[in-house]
Amino acid sequence: MRTTGLFYALAGLFALCAPLLGIYPVFMMQLLCFAMFACAFNLLLGFGRMLSFGHAAFFGSAAYATSWLVTSHAWGPAAAIFAGVAVSAALGLAIGAIAIRRQGIYFAMITLALAQLVYFVCLEAPFTGGENGLQGVPRGSLLGVLPLKSDLAMYYLVLAIFFAVFVFIRRVVHSPFGQVLKAIRDNESRAVSLGYEISRYKLVAFVLSAMLAGLAGSLKALVLGFVTLSDVQQSTSGEVILMTLLGGTGTFFGPIVGAAVVVTLQQYLSDIVGGWVTAIIGAIFVACVLSFRRGIVGELAALRLRH
């Protein structure tokens, strides 16, 4: 327990000082957004054992909603992020209500198919900019007071939101609701026999996860100033699965580690190996499933328990 606390303290200190250490803030923000996305996904997979293969739908649709409101309607960033989260929550409610009717692999295939539907809507809808996406999304100023144009201001905003999301997820998992969710994960029929209305718990978990994924998407759109079709694409859904799996499903810190590894790889690996990145990501997937299913953090924790 003490080492864990120390670890958290060090990680927090690093995140606070990162811009001073000369790490490019936009890169760090991107990393934090994907880490948030992976944490949201992990809430569903790690604690509810629901493998969504369509989380990009929530990430991307919120990013589109926020960007559209900011560029075409001159909304402020706070309101636009809020609207983005609302969109992903509504979408999460609709997709979740259908998907939780089946379990396991069917759940995965259904979320994948419904997310593809969202992708086609984004491709053809009049306000998404089609193949080009939406470019030049301004960050504006937070509540009209704090201008976010500087990367440093934006960085600390993203960091604060990320921290809040992280604490929130821990709180949810440790709450009575989270305990029931874990009980459903471990033995669904037993939870039913204990009298829990399991579909309600699953749906709430799904919507929460969709909302937080949407929050990550909205922030990412403001950070980078654009949103494209790749944000709603199946490959993005795959990436968030890989981040969670690689870091450690069902651990709190795993998705952050996974996101850090994958984002760093994509950033720096493409300079070295060019277009082979996709194939390498695929190979990591295969290796991960075959040899360390508990992920980096999960395996380390297991190692520590043995000693």
Added chain:
Amino acid sequence: MTEIFGIPVAVIPGQLTLGLVNGSFYALLSLGLAVIFGLMGVVNFAHGAFYTLGAFAALLGLQWFGVNYWAALVLAPLVVGLLGIVVERLLLRHLYGLDPLYGLLMTFGLALIVEGSLHQVFGSSGQSYPVPEALAGAINLGFMILPLYRAWVIVASVVVCFGTWFVIERTRLGATLRAATENAPLLQAFGVNVPLLVAATYGGGVALAALAGVLAAPVVLVNSHMGTSLVIVVFAVVVIGGMGSILGSIVSGLALGLVEGFTKVIYPEASNIVVFIIMALVLILRPAGLFGKE
């Protein structure tokens, strides 16, 4: 020109044939998925990648070795099927008995490897494969002009689909296969080499996908991502049909292709998403799927 609801009647048969052609691919792919899932409990996400590999095998066979279409129709599924057996023996084998989600995730990784590599080597622009001479023309049916190749695709895949159904449901080999689905350890106790049977089944299912790829090569552009979006539609088809049923996957594959073609006539904007909408409706009304047994 005659019109129904403001749509010229003449375009309807053409779109419906195109829909049936797509439906043929859905049927071949979902059939392979159903057979693999039935025996191994693995949802083969790499199915679309094997379909792409089938098309590339035909294309490269022609460009590099001068293998003609008819030979490719046999050779490409054979080569890809053997590759499938290697994949099963080297990788998938280790996941039996684990949560089926791991099989889905690993084959997703495989699909990324295959599609990423093809993309890197052959680029993103598609290459066309010539229609074989014997099937190049079109016949005039009076109410429509039917390109021979489209008719061939539909006939060939229906024959292959029902042939596969016959083998599984009506022959001794099929009985063994179904026995392995029911109770593999017991079948092994009878002296049947179950691991070999499983590997051969995966190879067979994958070969069906490759066959669909060869059939598709002359009507689509052969490129690295031709299977990516197709496999998602096929998943939806499988959810609609219910994965337990062989016949169900064939029928729903063809029917959904037809529905898609029809949507293209009446409301083209929705043709990409109509299958997903039907899937959502089926799940709301009948969660186990139309032919599902749960």
